[in-house]
Amino acid sequence: MQRLQDRVAVITGAGSGIGLATARRFAQEGAKIVAVDLDEVAGAKAAGELGGLFVKADVANEDDVVRMYQTAFDTFGSIDIAFNNAGISPPDDDSILDTGIDAWRRVQEVNLTSVYLCCKHVLPYMRRQGKGSIINTASFVAVMGSATSQISYTASKGGVLAMSRELGVQFAREGIRVNALCPGPVDTPLLQELFAKDPERAQRRLVHVPIGRFARAEEIAAAVAFLASDDASFITASEFLVDGGISGA
Ligand code: NAD
Known part of the structure; x- marks a missing residue:
């Protein structure tokens, strides 16, 4: 029996980067994959590779979010893991002195409102299942700020x-972990x-x-x-740092 055997995992931003690597890892560990992405080509490719289901959705759009979970549930009959991971980086220099309100709002919509x-x-x-694991992708910058103006x-x-943190505390007694x-x-x-x-930004970041x-x-x-597995059964409401030591330096 594998660690995530037959768990249904909905992964946003599954077409690229961290989401794609996680979809692959979840599948290796036995999970059924629902790959969500705005990018139809990349998302469908990921789902195809992993024998999963692709749902095209914009995670900043409420109707899309409702539909993606409904589709996942209708197809597989449960939702055990939600990896809320899709996100964007600001387009230009993002100093508070230069960031316009439209750029600010777009980043909040895609990175925060989506979650x-x-x-x-x-x-x-x-809640109906009485169990579940939610993992939301934040960043090391959430705990320490950024030296590179973001x-x-x-x-x-x-x-x-x-x-x-708040949801982890609120839903802990219902068997739902949120990290x-x-x-x-x-x-x-x-x-x-x-x-x-x-x-140069890469070099500035690397030294940290x-x-x-x-x-x-x-x-x-x-x-x-x-975090998705029962190995993390006592971990909830945590900030789970995987940062090569940045926050400890
Ligand atoms: P990536 O650009 O490689 O992948 C992001 C995926 O999200 C893409 O496939 C993209 O199409 C999808 N996406 C973007 N907007 C979307 C939307 N509105 N609806 C649905 N899908 C959408 O990025 P990544 O580096 O894998 O980042 C994944 C997450 O990790 C992001 O939340 C990012 O902020 C966070 N993160 C990244 C780093 C890093 O250094 N790469 C560090 C800390 C946190």
Whole structure:
């Protein structure tokens, strides 16, 4: 018997980076995969590779979020794991002095409102089952801020962390665990795109990582699989740092 045998896992942002690596890891551990992404090509490819179901959805849109969980439940009959992971990085320099209100709002919508919507609409399924594991992707910047000027991103991830803590506490007695995953810098398209525009930013960030390199997405996926599994049965409302030592330095 594998650790996630026959658990139904809904993973947002499953077409790329951390979401894709986690979908692969969950599938290896026996889970049934519902891959959610706005990018139809990447999401369908991930689901196809893993024998899972693809649902195209914008996680910032409430109707889409309701539909994605309904589709998952109608297909597989339960929802055991929700990995609320889709997110974006601000397009340009994101100093508070330069960030416009529209850019700010978009980052909050995709990174924070999406997690509110995903938790709100998956919790009723998990309450009926009397169990479930929710993992929300925050970031190390939620606990320590960022040296590289990311105000809208940092604020959105701080919100994800605070919301996860509160929900973890509120639903603990109902058998539902809610944790915030806080990765350090991970070598994914999101980070590569950012650093392609500003290579010095990569160097500035790297000097803060005690381990001396960025994470591989698979290293983050291993932590998510642990949090999703019964091995983490006493872990809830936590900020789960997988950051190469950044927050300890
Ligand atoms: P990525 O860009 O490789 O993947 C993100 C995926 O989310 C993409 O497939 C994209 O199409 C999808 N997506 C974006 N907006 C969406 C929306 N509105 N609806 C549905 N899907 C959408 O990024 P990643 O590095 O794997 O990041 C995943 C998560 O991890 C994000 O929340 C990010 O903020 C967080 N994170 C990343 C790092 C890092 O260094 N890469 C560090 C800490 C936290």
